[in-house]
Amino acid sequence: MKYCISVFTIAAFTAVFMPGASFAQSYNTAAGIRVDKGFNFTAQQYIADGWTVEAMFHTPIVTKNVGVTFLAEKHFKVISRGFNFYAGGGPHYYWRKGANGENADPYRNVFGLSGIAGLELSLGRFNLSADVKPEFHLSGDISRVFSWNGVGVSCRYIIDKRERKKDWDVRVKIRKRKA
Numbered sequence: 001m002k003y004c005i006s007v008f009t010i011a012a013f014t015a016v017f018m019p020g021a022s023f024a025q026s027y028n029t030a031a032g033i034r035v036d037k038g039f040n041f042t043a044q045q046y047i048a049d050g051w052t053v054e055a056m057f058h059t060p061i062v063t064k065n066v067g068v069t070f071l072a073e074k075h076f077k078v079i080s081r082g083f084n085f086y087a088g089g090g091p092h093y094y095w096r097k098g099a100n101g102e103n104a105d106p107y108r109n110v111f112g113l114s115g116i117a118g119l120e121l122s123l124g125r126f127n128l129s130a131d132v133k134p135e136f137h138l139s140g141d142i143s144r145v146f147s148w149n150g151v152g153v154s155c156r157y158i159i160d161k162r163e164r165k166k167d168w169d170v171r172v173k174i175r176k177r178k179a
Contacts, residue, residue, distance in 0.1 A: 032156030067094035110140035
């Protein structure tokens with residue numbers, strides 16, 4: 001457990017302080033599904049300079065909890081702008097259900113902080129990602145303060161593709177060489 005926390009911490013700090021992250025992802029808006037310990041809906045929006053915000057809606061399809069998570073993520077180009085490493089974090093909130101399916105007392109609802117680190121690949125209009133999302137619960141029915149969700153896999157449809165900024169044009173360079 002300590003090893004996993006250390007790896008995540010190193011990855012997150014490396015991501016935040018790594019230079020050259022501009023134009024790391026190839027989309028402005030993407031939405032789809034995420035599967036980890038449950039079935040979730042996810043949407044990401046590019047905000048500026050390699051940063052996105054992501055909202056996750058956790059459904060009660062596999063688990064008894066309904067919840068939301070909001071994350072700020074910094075993206076870093078690995079090979080091309082379609083293949084990225086990202087890391088970030090933000091708050092989460094889960095509404096707990098009682099044993100008979102009724103809503104539990106409000107004090108049992110869980111509030112905390114989530115971290116995230118992973119890799120994503122954009123192919124055409126689809127964005128695929130695999131990541132880890134550990135959670136630290138600050139209040140509520142917290143029998144386990146730290147929750148390691150394992151690997152989550154997301155498949156998003158790219159609603160709005162980003163235009164590629166051309167820093168240079170090969171044809172212009174070839175014409176200049178011939179002249």
